Amino acid sequence: MASVTLQNVSKSFRSKALVQNQVIRPLNLEVRSGEFLVLLGPSGCGKSTLLRMIAGLETTDTGRILIDDRDVTSVEPQHRNVAMVFQSYALYPHLSVRDNMSFALKNKNDPPQTIKSKVDSTAELLALTHLLDRKPRELSGGQRQRVALGRALVRETPVILFDEPLSNLDAHLRSQMRIEIKKIHQRLKNTMIYVTHDQVEATTMGDRIAVLNRGELEQVGSPEEVYSQPATPFIAQFIGSPEINMLDSKKMAALGLNPNQQHALRPEHIHIRAGGEYRGTAVLSENLGSQSLIHVETEIGPLRILQQGQSTIRPGEPFAFTIDRDKVVSFQEGRHV
Numbered sequence: 001m002a003s004v005t006l007q008n009v010s011k012s013f014r015s016k017a018l019v020q021n022q023v024i025r026p027l028n029l030e031v032r033s034g035e036f037l038v039l040l041g042p043s044g045c046g047k048s049t050l051l052r053m054i055a056g057l058e059t060t061d062t063g064r065i066l067i068d069d070r071d072v073t074s075v076e077p078q079h080r081n082v083a084m085v086f087q088s089y090a091l092y093p094h095l096s097v098r099d100n101m102s103f104a105l106k107n108k109n110d111p112p113q114t115i116k117s118k119v120d121s122t123a124e125l126l127a128l129t130h131l132l133d134r135k136p137r138e139l140s141g142g143q144r145q146r147v148a149l150g151r152a153l154v155r156e157t158p159v160i161l162f163d164e165p166l167s168n169l170d171a172h173l174r175s176q177m178r179i180e181i182k183k184i185h186q187r188l189k190n191t192m193i194y195v196t197h198d199q200v201e202a203t204t205m206g207d208r209i210a211v212l213n214r215g216e217l218e219q220v221g222s223p224e225e226v227y228s229q230p231a232t233p234f235i236a237q238f239i240g241s242p243e244i245n246m247l248d249s250k251k252m253a254a255l256g257l258n259p260n261q262q263h264a265l266r267p268e269h270i271h272i273r274a275g276g277e278y279r280g281t282a283v284l285s286e287n288l289g290s291q292s293l294i295h296v297e298t299e300i301g302p303l304r305i306l307q308q309g310q311s312t313i314r315p316g317e318p319f320a321f322t323i324d325r326d327k328v329v330s331f332q333e334g335r336h337v
Contacts, residue, residue: 038206248301
């Protein structure tokens with residue numbers, strides 16, 4: 001296990017018009033030893049660039065990168081003792097599963113028996129033993145991703161980096177692989193840094209989540225913290241499905257809230273209840289299986305309400321509701337208050 005520390009790290013790229021585009025603004029981040037940290041953000045926010053800087057595949061413009069207090073800012077990738085799992089699998093098509101997994105070990109001139117032992121034990125861990133003699137073209141997408149993961153695990157590095165490794169899989173396989181990767185982390189206790197734009201992956205896998213937006217690190221916290229206490233309006237809207245309600249600032253007096261602040265409320269914190277203090281009219285009801293998402297017009301503006309079970313409210317039907325006032329999230333000048 002090893003900690004990973006980023007100190008005042010930044011990165012810019014020069015466009016074709018020779019304009020400097022700062023994709024990572026100076027940031028500081030401490031990844032704890034043995035932690036599963038998720039770098040979460042929308043496409044283009046800089047999260048993959050940040051991961052590649054940790055791996056040594058991109059240089060830094062400013063700052064330092066330390067792995068267990070060792071400054072690796074100028075160290076070549078192969079000497080950082082870090083393994084990486086790519087989105088594209090990056091398997092050698094002409095090599096078998098066994099040879100793909102053992103490739104890096106052979107380059108290190110590890111003894112053949114050591115290589116065989118590591119590959120066999122990793123293949124057993126990932127349920128790949130019966131596939132060791134196959135070529136990548138003979139594998140499914142999920143099997144290829146497990147091979148890519150196995151190639152990283154056999155190196156037994158203290159830090160493993162994941163660059164959106166599940167984005168090419170269908171929903172069912174993504175769900176399975178999330179579980180498998182988390183189980184592997186619980187068993188091996190490596191320090192893992194995982195990049196994704198998928199909030200479900202982030203909240204179900206991460207010990208902590210680091211949220212990036214336009215190259216800036218906006219919040220680092222547990223899944224519960226970034227969901228319940230988002231540091232910025234962007235995080236409040238980006239994390240959570242259905243999306244949070246941003247309340248109409250002109251109607252805050254009706255809720256007894258400060259009209260000079262921004263306020264947000266999760267759909268599950270609004271309750272349809274006879275005799276409730278607020279009134280609304282249903283516009284649309286979406287069937288989500290065990291839940292219903294009701295779009296409504298109310299005296300405090302348009303809202304989304306998440307209700308357990310199947311809704312009996314029809315479009316155009318009036319109803320009463322209450323809100324959990326203590327769950328309202330408020331922002332002053334773009335920051336949580």
